[in-house]
Amino acid sequence: MPEQLLERQDERPDGAGFRIAANPAPRSADEVAAVLGSPGFGEHFTDHMVLIDFGEPQGWHDPRVVPYGPLPLDPASAVLHYGQEIFEGLKVYRHRDGHLRLFRPEMNARRFAESAARLALPQLPAHLFVESIGQLARVDASWVAAEPGVSLYVRPFLIGTEAFLGVRAARRALFGVIASPAGPYFAAAGQGISIWLSRRYSRAGAGGTGAAKCGGNYAASLLAQSEAQAHGCAQVLFTDADTRTWVEEAGSMNLFFVLADGTLVTPPLDGTILAGVTRDSVIRLARERGHRVQERRFGIAEWQHGASTGELTEVFATGTAAVITPISRLVGEDVLIETPAGGHGSVTAALRDELTGIQNGTVADRRGWMFDLGGVC
Numbered sequence: 001m002p003e004q005l006l007e008r009q010d011e012r013p014d015g016a017g018f019r020i021a022a023n024p025a026p027r028s029a030d031e032v033a034a035v036l037g038s039p040g041f042g043e044h045f046t047d048h049m050v051l052i053d054f055g056e057p058q059g060w061h062d063p064r065v066v067p068y069g070p071l072p073l074d075p076a077s078a079v080l081h082y083g084q085e086i087f088e089g090l091k092v093y094r095h096r097d098g099h100l101r102l103f104r105p106e107m108n109a110r111r112f113a114e115s116a117a118r119l120a121l122p123q124l125p126a127h128l129f130v131e132s133i134g135q136l137a138r139v140d141a142s143w144v145a146a147e148p149g150v151s152l153y154v155r156p157f158l159i160g161t162e163a164f165l166g167v168r169a170a171r172r173a174l175f176g177v178i179a180s181p182a183g184p185y186f187a188a189a190g191q192g193i194s195i196w197l198s199r200r201y202s203r204a205g206a207g208g209t210g211a212a213k214c215g216g217n218y219a220a221s222l223l224a225q226s227e228a229q230a231h232g233c234a235q236v237l238f239t240d241a242d243t244r245t246w247v248e249e250a251g252s253m254n255l256f257f258v259l260a261d262g263t264l265v266t267p268p269l270d271g272t273i274l275a276g277v278t279r280d281s282v283i284r285l286a287r288e289r290g291h292r293v294q295e296r297r298f299g300i301a302e303w304q305h306g307a308s309t310g311e312l313t314e315v316f317a318t319g320t321a322a323v324i325t326p327i328s329r330l331v332g333e334d335v336l337i338e339t340p341a342g343g344h345g346s347v348t349a350a351l352r353d354e355l356t357g358i359q360n361g362t363v364a365d366r367r368g369w370m371f372d373l374g375g376v377c
């Protein structure tokens, strides 16, 4: 077993208590450059991953960086039968000073803990969450491109691993972090995307898991997402489960409406939609730029009326993967709403430029949003 031997020789304890087992066969500089030249989204993975176990009585234990690869999983694991899983998504940016930085990772750490609580999974301390991402980013630093537009998307996740078929919360869990170089989420985002109004399926209802970032929400959305794609739309728009008239969110993005008087409207966080970090950041940036921002219900009827009278000028979606993406139209079985500004709204563009400027380090970070992972040369 020469590979195992190599792995053991390279293992060394680390200041933060992480064990590091270097990948004995990392991709060459040429192979990494080829991926960064055309990354796509979520198609290629770096050479390493982070794993941390949870179990009684030790609690969280054995934090480690290991070669990227398959997980050994008991076929009776809770995640495979009852879907006990949560995840997060954030990006590592390389700034011109050579430092790697994260955008507001403490918000992802807090949301991860809240999602864990809702899914009856153990809560990972915020410092371990952020440190895990730092460990992986430093080991796989060569996968973080220097050009803005390509970043390293990081995917933390947590699964119930106890092998037991009775229905109750698992007592053992596994936390992991993997990373994938990412280009634009939507290939044609510059022109604005079309979204599909699902009248048949709901994503979340009152008392459900809509506010948690969990795989189960996505499992419930995939059929509607296929329907959207079959109608030439990039994503699906979900409305409230009760009346199917109020806008909730698009598949993996929060939504904003720009009114002619400069007011921004976004649906409220009432338990059925996800509290996006990008959503929160856009609300803050917009208010500082002098916009009134309302967190209130916004109906399909108001959307249709506003677009036809010109009271509604722009629509955009927000999320870590998609950043700020213009919505050029809403398509449904009984509706077609064209956004007056199409994909070229000035409010959307100004907010996107400021947000991506802060993230990429070309606009001053006056709010202390960027988290420094240190210099890597």
Ligand SMILES: *Cc1c(COP(=O)(O)O)cnc(C)c1O
Residues within 6 Å of the ligand: 089, 213, 249, 250, 251, 252, 253, 254, 274, 275, 276, 277, 278, 279, 318, 319, 320, 321
């Ligand atoms: C992750 C996610 C978002 C966007 O959240 P960000 O923190 O901005 O990336 C929006 N809606 C859903 C359903 C999500 O899973």
